[in-house]
Amino acid sequence: MIVTIRYFAWLRERIGHAEERVDPPASITTIGALTDWLADLSPAHANAFAQRAVIKTAIDQQFVNADALIAGAHEIAFFPPFTGG
Amino acid sequence: MPIIRIQAEDFDVGAELARLEVGAGAVASFVGIVRAEAHGKRLTALTLEHYPGMTERAASAIADQAMMRWPLSDCTIIHRIGRLAPGARIVLAAAASAHRAAALEATAFLIDWLKTDAPFWKHETFTNGETAWVAPRTEDDQARSRWG
Incomplete structure (x- = not known):
């Protein structure tokens, strides 16, 4: 399943790009499993996902938890907690 | 209808509040600098x-929540993006109602929820060349949760 991954703020900085197209194996079905898989892609990814507990996720711009299923997702975003306002 | 704008440009606070004054008895506002x-x-x-x-979706949902929770005639959220200098306006949250309590409370609600529920991230650049991503504050989470 080819899906677009987007990174924001310090996740984007640590990984080195804002967006990438990935093709995780079929055994990766949840956000939690996808996170583990992404963290293994490169040392930069491992560094970015090191503080995994604080990282938030959205599928197609809707907040989801680690147990959310990724089937059918077009865009999955990873980002730190919001600091606007 | 709430006005929601995410923009690089500055905004005119007077003009935005004047729009909310129409048909209202009270207009309250918050401007972040x-x-x-x-x-x-x-x-x-x-x-x-x-x-x-x-x-835009998150900000609209916050404005819709405010309209449901208080008897507002209207409300406005304007949030700037991009590089801003010290002293620049960042955000306007404003609410209009027949009486002050609803307008004041809804304004506090709008900015409290904007801080925790809308996907913005602040990055600081200092005069000594250092840079830092702003860390979330537990006070902001507490401020959000007081609204239930």
């Missing part, structure tokens, strides 16, 4: 990153 200092260091710039699309 870039501070000159953070952590004892002088700031050169505050840069706001956001998630286009999700930001």
